[in-house]
Amino acid sequence: MQTNAPSFYEKVYKVVRCIPPGKVSSYGRIAAMLGHPNAARAVGYALSALRRPDENGYTSANVPWQRVVNSQGRISIRHREATANKQAEMLRSEGVKVDENGRIDLSIHLWLGLHLIELDDILRDEPTDHR
DNA sequence: ATGGTGACTCGCG
DNA sequence: GCGCGAGCCACCA
Numbered sequence: 001m002q003t004n005a006p007s008f009y010e011k012v013y014k015v016v017r018c019i020p021p022g023k024v025s026s027y028g029r030i031a032a033m034l035g036h037p038n039a040a041r042a043v044g045y046a047l048s049a050l051r052r053p054d055e056n057g058y059t060s061a062n063v064p065w066q067r068v069v070n071s072q073g074r075i076s077i078r079h080r081e082a083t084a085n086k087q088a089e090m091l092r093s094e095g096v097k098v099d100e101n102g103r104i105d106l107s108i109h110l111w112l113g114l115h116l117i118e119l120d121d122i123l124r125d126e127p128t129d130h131r
Numbered sequence: 132a133t134g135g136t137g138a139c140t141c142g143c144g
Numbered sequence: 145g146c147g148c149g150a151g152c153c154a155c156c157a
Contacts, residue, residue, distance in 0.1 A: 008154060027139050031153085040139035042153040048138050049155085070139065077138045084138085 022095040023111035066090040075102035
């Protein structure tokens, strides 16, 4: 039977797999989609753990980890330059524009999937008084 | 159980 | 726009 309730990491991997080529998301957004708006660091940690395959078989090879950047649209791997460069290359090959500083224009490439919270923002900004 | 770590984020100056 | 400090989280010894 299913004794394995999906761990936080596993959820992260599943969501990341939903990001289509040519698009990117941020650690914080992924966390928010999972109901933990402040667990951005945990998301980053989950992706770093991807370097080594886990029990469920998730690896850097089958999870598009490169499509996750920080909230500023910048590649966030500071202590692993080699990995950061690879991320930039992979993204470019997918059609994402990454400048020399590792910056990405989120207004173009941000993936908007699975966000239920923003609706709240929209409703508040534009009171539709149809009551 | 307690403490340290990290591919985060936000607010300030 | 950049550097700092503080808050937050899951995971591993």
